Amino acid sequence: MSTVPPSEQPDEQPSISDEQLAAFLREAAEGGGTAAPKEPSARARMVTQRLREQGDAPPPGWRTGPASHEVNGRTRRRRRLGAVLGVLLVAGLAVVAIRPSLLLDQLPGASDDKPEAGASVSASPVTGGGPTLDAPFRGSPARSWAEGADAIELPAAKAVGDMSEEQVEQALRRTKDFLVASNLDPAVRRGAQPAKALSFLDPKQPDMLPDARRALRSPDREHDPVNLFTRFDPDEVRPVGDVVKVRGRMTYEAGEPGQVRVRADYTFVYPMAKAESGADRISRTIVRRGLTMVLSDPARWDVTAGKLLVERYDAAYFNVACENDGGFLHPSFPTVAPTDSPPTGEARDPYDLDTPLGEVFDGEACGTVTRS
Known part of the structure; x- marks a missing residue:
């Protein structure tokens, strides 16, 4: 007793x-x-009482996205356009379910001083308390991350293969510009057309731009613009403040002769609230994106000078609904009963930046997060 x-x-x-x-x-x-x-312990009874006050809604789930595609953006030699060899576009992990210990972490005065997974790139202790309108990153490892475009730091450019330092610098800069325009532009995040982001892509790459525009114009499960662009429905949710937290890395290497290949892997954290006036419950949507972009020398390849070819793009979405529609990400709020598919996949830590993005996915399963 x-x-x-x-x-x-x-x-x-x-x-x-x-x-x-x-x-x-x-x-x-x-x-x-x-x-x-x-x-039960006093703390367990406190959690039970807290859950009772919040309602009996079960934790929502996530989905891994429609199909996986890989785009080979390499073109053939000058005067001949290369064919797209296949498409691996992994759109995924819309995750919302929360483990019981996370609820304990959100109690006033509770704390979690354990280092987060992927400590080599994201180590920072997490202190207690959940997010508020004034402190939307409270309780999240992302609270200590850099914010906005400044968080996307470019490595020092050096000549690789037969590409000059200036060409490598251009490839890095254009890749960053694309990431910023597709994930941080406030208008794009509110559902506007990502015209600037599209302007960085080479119109000579077969299917890439037509497919992206088709997805934006008539989104469906097979053509979803959120695979490339972070977009929310302004009639459903609104951003909490102007800050987006960002962490990741960018590297480069020589591609085929006359090409440099840039690889980017970044996680973006967006605090969101319901669109209606007075809504104060916050859901942090976490989006991890992987990009492989290629800049080619127009003297050797049939490309548009200064434009990027998309070789591969992957994405994982956490704390959004299992079922996606309308070409938007739909943040989930844990006390609201889900209307989509229940979670069936394994649990994932959305702040683990070390696990290769391709290993995060599990078919089209819907899973849970270990923290938000």
């Missing part, structure tokens, strides 16, 4: 029925029987 006096227990509610107590005393008098029934 609990050593906490009844007057000190939350709500002074007994957790052992009269029948249980009588049975225990009877068995003890007979010299055997079961162990004394145990009361």
Whole structure:
């Protein structure tokens, strides 16, 4: 039995029925029987009471995206355009379910001082308390991350293969420009057309721009613009403040003769609230994007000077609904009962930046997050 006096227990509610107590005393008098029934700890009762006050809605789930595609953006030699060899576009992990310990972490005064997964790029202790309108990153590892475009730092450019330092610098800069225009532009995040982002892509790459424009014009499961662009429905949600937290890395290497290949892997954290006036519950949508972009020398390839070819793009979405529609990400709010598919996939840490993005996915399963 609990050593906490009844007057000190939350709500002074007994957790052992009269029948249980009588049975225990009877068995003890007979010299055997079961162990004394145990009361839940005071903290467990606090969590139970908190969940009761928030409602009985089950935790929502996530989906991994429609199909996987890989775009080979390499063109053939001058005067001949290369064919797209296939498409691996992994759109994924719309994750919303939360483990019970996360609820404990959100209680006032609770704390989590454990270093986060992927410590080599994202180590920072997490202090207690959930997000508020004034502190939307409270309780998140992202609170100490850099923000906005300045967080996307370019490595020092050096000549690689037969590409000059200036060409490498241009490839890095254009890749950053694309990331900023497709994930940080406030208008794009509110559902506007990502015209600037599209302007960095080579119109000579077969299918790339037509497919992207088709997805923006008539989105469906097979043609979803969120695979490339971070977009929210302004009638559904609004951003909390102007800050987006960002962390990741960018590298480069020589491609085929006359090409430099840039690889980018960045995670973006967006605090969102319901669009209606006065809404103050916050959901942090976490989007991890992987890009492989190629800049080619127009003297050797049939390309548009200064434009990027998309060789591969991957994406993982956390704390959004399992079912996506309308060409937008749909943030999930844990106390709202889900209307989409229940989670069936494994749990993932959305702040793990070290696991290769391709290993994050599991078919088209819908899974859970270990923290938000």
